[in-house]
Amino acid sequence: MSIPLVHPVILCGGSGTRLWPRSRRSAPKPFIPLIGERTLFRAALERASDPSVFSHPVVVAGAAHVSLIEAQLPDGMNARIVVEPSARNTAPAIALAAALLEPDAVMLVCPSDHFIADDPAFVAAAQRAANLAKDDWLVAIGIEPERPETGYGYIKRGEALDGGYRVERFVEKPDLARAQSFLAEGGFAWNGGIFAFRAGALLDELARHRPEMAELVQTAVSEGEQDGLQFHPSASAFDRIDGDSIDYSVMENTKRAAVVEASMGWSDIGNWAALQDALPSDEHGNYAVGDADFKEARNVLAMSDGPRISVVGLEDICVVVDGDEVLVTSRTGAQLVGKLKGPSQG
Amino acid sequence: MSIPLVHPVILCGGSGTRLWPRSRRSAPKPFIPLIGERTLFRAALERASDPSVFSHPVVVAGAAHVSLIEAQLPDGMNARIVVEPSARNTAPAIALAAALLEPDAVMLVCPSDHFIADDPAFVAAAQRAANLAKDDWLVAIGIEPERPETGYGYIKRGEALDGGYRVERFVEKPDLARAQSFLAEGGFAWNGGIFAFRAGALLDELARHRPEMAELVQTAVSEGEQDGLQFHPSASAFDRIDGDSIDYSVMENTKRAAVVEASMGWSDIGNWAALQDALPSDEHGNYAVGDADFKEARNVLAMSDGPRISVVGLEDICVVVDGDEVLVTSRTGAQLVGKLKGPSQG
Numbered sequence: 001m002s003i004p005l006v007h008p009v010i011l012c013g014g015s016g017t018r019l020w021p022r023s024r025r026s027a028p029k030p031f032i033p034l035i036g037e038r039t040l041f042r043a044a045l046e047r048a049s050d051p052s053v054f055s056h057p058v059v060v061a062g063a064a065h066v067s068l069i070e071a072q073l074p075d076g077m078n079a080r081i082v083v084e085p086s087a088r089n090t091a092p093a094i095a096l097a098a099a100l101l102e103p104d105a106v107m108l109v110c111p112s113d114h115f116i117a118d119d120p121a122f123v124a125a126a127q128r129a130a131n132l133a134k135d136d137w138l139v140a141i142g143i144e145p146e147r148p149e150t151g152y153g154y155i156k157r158g159e160a161l162d163g164g165y166r167v168e169r170f171v172e173k174p175d176l177a178r179a180q181s182f183l184a185e186g187g188f189a190w191n192g193g194i195f196a197f198r199a200g201a202l203l204d205e206l207a208r209h210r211p212e213m214a215e216l217v218q219t220a221v222s223e224g225e226q227d228g229l230q231f232h233p234s235a236s237a238f239d240r241i242d243g244d245s246i247d248y249s250v251m252e253n254t255k256r257a258a259v260v261e262a263s264m265g266w267s268d269i270g271n272w273a274a275l276q277d278a279l280p281s282d283e284h285g286n287y288a289v290g291d292a293d294f295k296e297a298r299n300v301l302a303m304s305d306g307p308r309i310s311v312v313g314l315e316d317i318c319v320v321v322d323g324d325e326v327l328v329t330s331r332t333g334a335q336l337v338g339k340l341k342g343p344s345q346g
Numbered sequence: 347m348s349i350p351l352v353h354p355v356i357l358c359g360g361s362g363t364r365l366w367p368r369s370r371r372s373a374p375k376p377f378i379p380l381i382g383e384r385t386l387f388r389a390a391l392e393r394a395s396d397p398s399v400f401s402h403p404v405v406v407a408g409a410a411h412v413s414l415i416e417a418q419l420p421d422g423m424n425a426r427i428v429v430e431p432s433a434r435n436t437a438p439a440i441a442l443a444a445a446l447l448e449p450d451a452v453m454l455v456c457p458s459d460h461f462i463a464d465d466p467a468f469v470a471a472a473q474r475a476a477n478l479a480k481d482d483w484l485v486a487i488g489i490e491p492e493r494p495e496t497g498y499g500y501i502k503r504g505e506a507l508d509g510g511y512r513v514e515r516f517v518e519k520p521d522l523a524r525a526q527s528f529l530a531e532g533g534f535a536w537n538g539g540i541f542a543f544r545a546g547a548l549l550d551e552l553a554r555h556r557p558e559m560a561e562l563v564q565t566a567v568s569e570g571e572q573d574g575l576q577f578h579p580s581a582s583a584f585d586r587i588d589g590d591s592i593d594y595s596v597m598e599n600t601k602r603a604a605v606v607e608a609s610m611g612w613s614d615i616g617n618w619a620a621l622q623d624a625l626p627s628d629e630h631g632n633y634a635v636g637d638a639d640f641k642e643a644r645n646v647l648a649m650s651d652g653p654r655i656s657v658v659g660l661e662d663i664c665v666v667v668d669g670d671e672v673l674v675t676s677r678t679g680a681q682l683v684g685k686l687k688g689p690s691q692g
Contacts, residue, residue, distance in 0.1 A: 021656075293687045296679055307670045310367075310686045313679020317660065319672070324653045326667050328674050333642055333659020340656045341639045 085235030088243030103200030117265025142189025431581030434589035449546030463611025488535025
């Protein structure tokens with residue numbers, strides 16, 4: 001078998017409000033160093049940079065983040081930046097990239113705000129997915145579930161394919177009992193939002209299931225303008241799209257959905273507790289970025305851009321100091337951080 | 347009966363490390379606004395400022411805090427500042443003040459770092475104590491206990507006197523079971539460190555029970571120097587004192603110890619949890635000084651000198667932001683705050 005070159009498509013649309021105050025409107029989650037020195041965006045690019053496997057990337061982002069993207073592109077990387085005129089969810093963003101690639105190009109859609117610990121496992125999974133995608137399978141990379149997580153969608157595998165499986169069905173975020181039954185039953189993977197498509201196949205399926213969206217994307221591209229590395233789709237067409245996710249508009253409707261399973265230390269870093277889980281810790285479960293002092297503290301994440309954080313007599317909390325904001329949240333409360341006043345104020 | 351004029355003696359020796367980082371070496375607990383706009387020191391002075399009851403005060407403090415004291419003295423208050431050459435605990439500090447007053451002056455010793463909500467109740471108790479002190483009783487003002495507190499010493503009352511009682515015995519900080527038995531039994535009061543003495547009587551009792559200390563204090567005063575409002579005892583004498591508390595050196599030894607009981611909304615504000623108890627709160631038990639945002643939070647004190655504090659999904663904690671320090675402590679951990687790295691670094 002000959003594995004096609006893979007075109008990374010990096011999506012930069014998430015707002016990351018649940019990682020406020022480190023993630024702000026002006027510099028959201030993909031563009032800030034959360035784990036180590038590297039931003040998640042930079043890591044996503046570098047993970048898919050081996051020229052024997054990957055072609056140069058297409059980055060899809062809003063205008064507000066283009067300068068961050070250009071500043072964080074590795075030197076000499078020949079990336080194309082597609083500047084979304086407006087936020088219309090993942091299906092239009094992916095379709096824009098597909099319409100700019102050759103129809104036979106195999107694209108690998110990667111969120112820019114997830115963490116993957118095991119890059120070689122990612123590359124291997126990407127190659128298996130690309131191999132199916134070249135035969136017009138629409139491939140989701142499924143993450144082997146580590147716990148009965150209720151925050152993710154699940155993918156149930158069906159009959160075996162070469163390197164993967166047909167998708168039997170997609171499952172929305174389950175309650176805990178269902179999530180537990182999925183793990184007990186086996187054959188379920190987390191839907192991590194990573195997909196491989198032949199560009200032409202993706203556009204064909206979109207035209208089948210969301211014809212109006214497909215047409216507006218084609219118009220936005222044909223009436224768009226190239227400006228150096230940046231491509232600006234026509235706003236008059238793109239803004240009229242009724243936005244939707246790639247899952248709802250294509251993956252759950254197509255008859256050729258496939259899943260390639262991977263175990264690669266993946267996390268969506270969906271909130272402070274998830275970030276804490278992806279970070280190391282000392283023998284008491286504590287971890288500090290910046291100056292910190294712990295006393296009778298357990299499982300505490302302390303992250304500061306300046307002031308020292310001292311924590312006494314507490315467990316299972318995250319403390320984040322960022323400029324003019326101080327956040328103190330329980331691990332269980334971490335999912336509510338986006339609903340505080342601060343994130344809506346920038 | 348004629349009640350003598352009362353000479354307030356305000357002690358400023360405490361370090362207040364358990365209220366770090368708001369309380370710092372350079373501006374410790376008495377000199378910072380913790381409850382309302384007024385500092386505890388200023389409140390202690392103003393509480394004892396009615397000229398029909400009180401004479402002008404004597405303030406005893408270390409050299410490091412004289413400038414703070416002078417800045418916080420009410421306009422026109424004719425205070426005398428005794429500058430301790432070194433910290434030698436309460437007995438030498440009180441004896442310095444006594445030696446500078448006329449022997450028949452009745453002094454009222456008040457810590458500068460406690461909170462009292464009901465000033466009229468304080469004044470009434472001070473007058474009852476002064477009335478006993480003029481007859482050479484050494485009088486502790488006992489605080490009516492509100493709970494089985496294990497952080498304070500207790501005073502057991504004996505036979506009735508005019509406006510008070512003989513002290514049957516002083517009790518060191520008890521364990522919880524003993525504290526509960528004190529409340530059940532009745533007749534016990536908290537020892538709040540507020541005392542009334544005739545100056546000559548205090549010095550006589552000190553000479554009886556700590557003759558060396560009494561002699562070194564007298565030498566320190568006779569060889570001391572007045573400099574404007576400030577009196578500087580001789581360091582060569584004072585530094586040689588083996589420091590001790592007024593409780594150990596005099597009150598627990600004298601045969602003429604008396605107690606006057608008072609219920610005046612007293613708190614020693616001994617740690618962040620005690621401060622929280624002395625502050626108001628909203629219907630969820632939360633209270634903020636500065637900008638704060640609470641979500642699923644209960645019984646949280648948030649105190650900031652600038653940055654906003656956002657608290658999610660936590661209860662019974664105190665969050666304090668002060669310059670380059672952020673403290674997050676459980677209420678039960680609050681007593682350990684003084685053992686963090688920060689307080690020893692200033």
